[in-house]
Amino acid sequence: MKKAFNIVAVLAITAVLFTGCGKANDNTPASGNGNAADTAKTTSAEGTAEPAEPSGTKEASGEASENAAVTPLQVEETVYPYTYTDGEGREITIEKQPLKVAINYLPHWETLILLGVMPVGTTSAEHYIKTWDALQGYDLSSVTDLGDADINLELLAGLEPDIILQQSYNKESVENLEKIAPVVVFGPQVKMDWRYSLREIGKVVGKAQKAEEVIAEVDQKLADARGKLQEKYTGKTVMLMSLMGEDKYYCAYRPDLYDSKTGLGLNVPEGFPTSEQYEQVSMEALAEMNPDYLFVNVFDGDEAYLEELNNNNSVWKSLKAVKDGHVYRLDGSGHAASAISTVYTVDTIIDKLLGEK
Structure with missing residues (x-):
């Protein structure tokens, strides 16, 4: 990568x-x-x-x-x-x-x-x-x-x-x-x-x-990208989730990604968790949130589960992000809240959505 x-x-x-x-x-x-x-x-x-x-x-x-x-x-x-x-x-x-x-x-x-x-x-x-x-x-x-x-x-x-x-x-x-x-x-x-x-x-x-x-x-990086993202993706929703095994999907509100004043200011889909602690969500909940852009943290050994979703899960394949080719993979470090891992996640999102870092 x-x-x-x-x-x-x-x-x-x-x-x-x-x-x-x-x-x-x-x-x-x-x-x-x-x-x-x-x-x-x-x-x-x-x-x-x-x-x-x-x-x-x-x-x-x-x-x-x-x-x-x-x-x-x-x-x-x-x-x-x-x-x-x-x-x-x-x-x-x-x-x-x-x-x-x-x-x-x-x-x-x-x-x-x-x-x-x-x-x-x-x-x-x-x-x-x-x-x-x-x-x-x-x-x-x-x-x-x-x-x-x-x-x-x-x-x-x-x-x-x-x-x-x-x-x-x-x-x-x-x-x-x-x-x-x-x-x-x-x-x-x-x-x-x-x-x-x-x-x-x-x-x-x-x-x-x-x-x-x-x-x-890091705050400068967030500030520099915030206005560009908000302008380019007005009305579009962006979601980060972690795949941690078969049918195990986790989401958390990450201020560095979603806060409109101190983060990237990305729009979360309706129904997205408000807690900063990771919460498990169902495939049905993912379908209801139905984001325009989806970033997926995939841990070692779980690549097969993502492949299974892409090939055989009809609900997953019905998501807007999947149909439009707007699903982006990160490895397990994108799940972490620690310093370098957070910058990795932010940089990946900026790279994919703006073509810059």
């Missing part, structure tokens, strides 16, 4: 990180992508997130017109020693800026890459990073694969990380990891909202300002 991720400034974070330029571990759909335009934070010495001073401009929050520049928020950089209050309310003291970061949740890899930090080790490197379209083009020679379902503690200890980033709290797991290095456990908003993820992880690794620059870069 044609590589979609092409934000020049983000790709130029550091030449060391780049050579150029599956399905989830369980059957539970990942959370949808949230909008963090109103969650900008500054970093306090105690690690407490405080609301940023209002800028008074739309540009700073990403609500830019097609021709307006999106200006990054200016925030204080982390000063070490630094005490960060994690998603479990635990106060984690970080003595110095962590240079060797290990992660026990793959989407944090995406966040760190955009911040210019190559993790020394991550779970699911072989399974996802080397196969998902959104994650191609990175030099992983220095990254140790720490396993999929269970992290390999022996390998992790050998890396001597300065800090370990984990997404959910498990007492036994955290206690084992803490024998190796300090552990930061993030809450659900970091999982759902890539902007919030950039900001929170940016604080921990001393890249708070870089986080704002990346957010502004």
Whole structure:
């Protein structure tokens, strides 16, 4: 598939990180992508997130017109020693800026890459990073694969990380990891909202300002395409769905795609879910929504199901998007709400609908 991720400034974070330029571990759909335009934070010495001073401009929050520049928020950089209050309310003291970061949740890899930090080790490197379209083009020679379902503690200890980033709290797991290095456990908003993820992880690794620059870069991309899409596709509906097995179709309201002020401003069909959490929908519901354009996330191993729909499902073949040849395939990374995966989805939609990225 044609590589979609092409934000020049983000790709130029550091030449060391780049050579150029599956399905989830369980059957539970990942959370949808949230909008963090109103969650900008500054970093306090105690690690407490405080609301940023209002800028008074739309540009700073990403609500830019097609021709307006999106200006990054200016925030204080982390000063070490630094005490960060994690998603479990635990106060984690970080003595110095962590240079060797290990992660026990793959989407944090995406966040760190955009911040210019190559993790020394991550779970699911072989399974996802080397196969998902959104994650191609990175030099992983220095990254140790720490396993999929269970992290390999022996390998992790050998890396001597300065800090370990984990997404959910498990007492036994955290206690084992803490024998190796300090552990930061993030809450659900970091999982759902890539902007919030950039900001929170940016604080921990001393890249708070870089986080704002990346957010502004993506918001600029959204703003530049929004007006063009709204003008060209007035009255047309666009839908993103995930195919996750036979007769398993999932949809979620993704603000980066549908919000008219901060996203691409695409029109959703009537009856489309309003929740940012993925919801399973039936084929009959798809027929009732009947979008003009349909983007389908297809996970590894599910290509046969899409082929079956195209060849033998009369309801599917009756959809306007299918009849008009307006169905576009993404791989499983289009389902994720994480940073690089979101940009991949946005870029693919812009490419297919406008012929540009």
